[in-house]
Amino acid sequence: MSQKVAVITGISSGMGKAAAELFNQNGWVVYGGARRGERLTELSEKGIHTMALDVTDENSNANLVKTVMNEAGRIDVLINNAGYGEYGPLEEVSMAKAKQQMDVNLFGAANLIQLVLPIMRQQGSGRIINNSSIGGRLYAPMGGWYHASKHALEVYSDVLRNEVKSFGIQVSVIEPGATKTEWSEIAAKTGKETTEKQSNSAYQHIEKAFSMADVSGMPVPVASSEDIAKLMWRAATDRKTKRRYLPGFGERVATFMFRKLPVSWTDAMLQTILKRRG
Numbered sequence: 001m002s003q004k005v006a007v008i009t010g011i012s013s014g015m016g017k018a019a020a021e022l023f024n025q026n027g028w029v030v031y032g033g034a035r036r037g038e039r040l041t042e043l044s045e046k047g048i049h050t051m052a053l054d055v056t057d058e059n060s061n062a063n064l065v066k067t068v069m070n071e072a073g074r075i076d077v078l079i080n081n082a083g084y085g086e087y088g089p090l091e092e093v094s095m096a097k098a099k100q101q102m103d104v105n106l107f108g109a110a111n112l113i114q115l116v117l118p119i120m121r122q123q124g125s126g127r128i129i130n131n132s133s134i135g136g137r138l139y140a141p142m143g144g145w146y147h148a149s150k151h152a153l154e155v156y157s158d159v160l161r162n163e164v165k166s167f168g169i170q171v172s173v174i175e176p177g178a179t180k181t182e183w184s185e186i187a188a189k190t191g192k193e194t195t196e197k198q199s200n201s202a203y204q205h206i207e208k209a210f211s212m213a214d215v216s217g218m219p220v221p222v223a224s225s226e227d228i229a230k231l232m233w234r235a236a237t238d239r240k241t242k243r244r245y246l247p248g249f250g251e252r253v254a255t256f257m258f259r260k261l262p263v264s265w266t267d268a269m270l271q272t273i274l275k276r277r278g
Contacts, residue, residue, distance in 0.1 A: 008032040010082030012039040018229035055108030080109035085146040089203040105149035138258035172235040177251040209277035223247040
């Protein structure tokens with residue numbers, strides 16, 4: 001049997017980079033890209049096929065898929081890892097920034113999925129792995145647009161799973177919590193910058209309470225990029241795939257609470273965090 005082929009987005013750093021390296025180490029042919037093409041040299045030197053990629057650009061996505069098919073002839077796994085978070089109060093985050101999050105976190109992934117589905121249907125097999133977040137199932141102040149984009153990705157993935165199952169295609173969602181990556185730092189930084197741009201922002205106390213390293217405001221353990229890459233590997237190789245993969249007990253408890261407890265209880269919990277930290 002020929003080597004399996006994985007396509008991974010957002011591989012310039014963090015989870016995407018760790019996943020590209022892990023799949024490569026296990027003998028897969030790996031193709032991937034990121035906006036910051038200058039940061040892909042290290043991966044290229046390891047034998048990973050890299051290219052500049054903007055998932056919000058349909059031509060860029062089409063070029064990636066076309067290159068993979070011309071060179072490898074098949075796609076066994078697509079991992080939509082590229083993600084973006086712009087934190088800040090809903091009143092103050094610009095519509096342009098809000099739309100950008102939707103473009104990267106949802107529409108970019110959806111466009112790539114549309115491109116690979118005909119290929120996987122013809123193969124009679126394939127796996128699509130969407131990197132979401134526990135933020136797709138819970139929420140906190142300052143992250144409204146990010147939570148909305150990830151929740152949309154979760155629902156999209158659930159619908160997709162049921163539409164493509166009969167073609168031998170499996171769909172899974174990865175749900176990281178707090179991670180040791182650039183993402184948390186960037187989200188906290190953007191939240192602070194957004195409120196500081198408003199000279200008389202009414203939300204500075206909320207920014208102070210919810211722009212910690214764990215931007216969700218939940219006391220969950222911090223996973224490494226390698227931990228999340230291992231989840232992606234499991235989703236790609238498990239004989240029987242799960243619908244969702246979470247890093248650990250803390251994330252399972254947090255999502256369970258938000259799913260099962262009354263909304264009034266979770267709101268009260270968030271308000272308690274605000275009073276203690278704000």
